[in-house]
Amino acid sequence: xxxxxxxxxxxxxxxxxxxxxxxxxxxxxxxxxxxxxxxxxxxxxxxxxxxxxxxxxxxxxxxxxxxxxxxxxxxxxxxxxxxxxxxxxxxxxxxxxxxxxxxxxxxxxxxxxxxxxxxxxxxxxxxxxxxxxxxxxxxxxxxxxxxxxxxxxxxxxxxxxxxxxxxxxxxxxxxxxxxxxxxxxxxxxxxxxxxxxxxxxxxxxxxxxxxxxxxxxxxxxxxxxxxxxxxxxxxxxxxxxxxxxxxxxxxxxxxxxxxxxxxxxxxxxxxxxxxxxxxxxxxxxxxxxxxxxxxxxxxxxxxxxxxxxxxxxxxxxxxxxxxxxxx
Numbered sequence: 001x002x003x004x005x006x007x008x009x010x011x012x013x014x015x016x017x018x019x020x021x022x023x024x025x026x027x028x029x030x031x032x033x034x035x036x037x038x039x040x041x042x043x044x045x046x047x048x049x050x051x052x053x054x055x056x057x058x059x060x061x062x063x064x065x066x067x068x069x070x071x072x073x074x075x076x077x078x079x080x081x082x083x084x085x086x087x088x089x090x091x092x093x094x095x096x097x098x099x100x101x102x103x104x105x106x107x108x109x110x111x112x113x114x115x116x117x118x119x120x121x122x123x124x125x126x127x128x129x130x131x132x133x134x135x136x137x138x139x140x141x142x143x144x145x146x147x148x149x150x151x152x153x154x155x156x157x158x159x160x161x162x163x164x165x166x167x168x169x170x171x172x173x174x175x176x177x178x179x180x181x182x183x184x185x186x187x188x189x190x191x192x193x194x195x196x197x198x199x200x201x202x203x204x205x206x207x208x209x210x211x212x213x214x215x216x217x218x219x220x221x222x223x224x225x226x227x228x229x230x231x232x233x234x235x236x237x238x239x240x241x242x243x244x245x246x247x248x249x250x251x252x253x254x255x256x257x258x259x260x261x262x263x264x265x266x267x268x269x270x271x272x273x274x275x276x277x278x279x280x281x282x283x284x285x286x287x288x289x290x291x292x293x294x295x296x297x298x299x300x301x302x303x304x305x306x307x308x309x310x311x312x313x314x315x316x317x318x319x320x321x322x323x324x325x326x327x
Contacts, residue, residue: 001047002167002205002225008130008148009165010107010201013114016040018072018088027101028093035087038070040106043201045223054102056095061086074098096188096198103199110146110164111183111199117147134170146181148203158214165220166204175214175236180204184219184242184260198222200242207231213238213254229266241278253290265300287312 019037022029042053046063049055052070058077065071066085073089075081081091092098108115119126125143133139137155145151146164153170157163161174165181174180186198202221207230212218216234219242220226226240229248239257240246246258247266256270259278268282271290276282283300293307303312310318 002203002227003048004167004203004205004225006042006107006201009146009203010109012041012106013108014105016102016106021072021090021098021102024101027098030091030093031081032090033081033086033088034072034090036069038072040072040102043103043223044071047224056099058095094188099198100196103201107199107201109199109201111197119144149181152208165202166206168206169208169230171209172206173211175212175216177214178212178216178218180206180212180218181220182217184222186222186242186260202226202242204228207248210234216240219244219260235272247284 017037017039018034022032038052040052040054042050044050044053044055049065049068049071051068054072054074057073057075057080061080061083071088073086074092074095075089076092076095078091081089104112118129120129123139124141125139127133127145128147128149130147131145131149133145133151134153136153137151139145139157140159142160143157144162149163149166151168155168155172157174158176160177162179163181181204184200186200187196200220200222202224204218204220205225206228209231210228211233213234213236215237218226218240221243226242227245229246229250231248232246232250234252235254237255238252241258241260243261244258245263247264247268249267250264252270253272255273258276261279262276264282265284265286267285270288273291274288275293277295280294281297283298283302285301286298287303288294288309289305289312292305292309295308298304304310305312
């Protein structure tokens with residue numbers, strides 16, 4: 001997991017402390033246990049827990065670092081609240097309401113009307129004054145490079161590309177009309193509309209020697225990183241959703257869609273128009289045939305096809321059976 005300075009991308013606009021959340025009339029809570037008051041300066045995930053931060057937790061406490069004193073946990077789960085090792089915790093009715101309130105209050109992010117950037121023009125492109133681009137990188141026409149973005153050596157950014165909230169290493173090629181670091185599609189199923197999409201304050205990280213085709217979209221993580229591993233090749237019109245981790249040497253053909261929080265191993269090959277359900281894991285050296293629908297975990301060294309995707313040999317046998325039966 002990549003550690004980054006969130007303030008480079010999402011500046012803090014207001015300070016908030018743990019006691020303020022108990023006083024606010026905008027959000028209701030059920031009960032709380034606060035042992036010390038502190039400024040909240042960041043957000044933690046279960047993978048990376050930070051001092052002076054808030055952690056939204058509904059799953060388990062096995063990976064909690066109980067040595068962090070200034071960590072405020074917010075949960076809907078009574079069983080988590082009852083863990084006496086958690087020194088600062090608030091039990092709420094709706095964790096999503098607290099997420100939206102805290103992120104909107106603390107951070108300037110581009111899904112709020114108060115977000116701004118400061119640009120210079122270069123080769124008909126807009127480059128943030130707060131971006132870092134190596135002199136050897138080539139930025140083509142009509143691109144937008146946002147605040148906090150870093151682009152490494154010998155990268156080629158082709159026409160009409162938008163890059164924001166991203167760290168890009170060396171020898172990366174990003175083709176025309178691609179958008180990197182876009183907002184992830186996270187929401188409460190009970191609430192529809194633009195006002196209820198979750199703010200995303202993570203980033204995208206792209207490792208060395210990656211090629212990304214034209215017309216792709218790669219969403220930033222909600223808290224941490226969406227990651228593309230080194231030497232990976234992504235064809236045109238591919239969508240990579242928030243929190244996705246793609247390992248090294250991936251080869252992903254056109255029109256593939258990868259849902260949020262999917263983890264893809266090393267040396268994976270994916271045919272065109274494949275689709276992946278969210279929150280699944282794909283092992284190393286897997287081959288996914290074109291137009292497959294992957295709905296569950298796939299173990300390493302597998303070759304799968306069909307919908308739902310199954311072992312390629314079994315899929316072919318099913319096709320033969322169906323034809324014999326007149327289908």
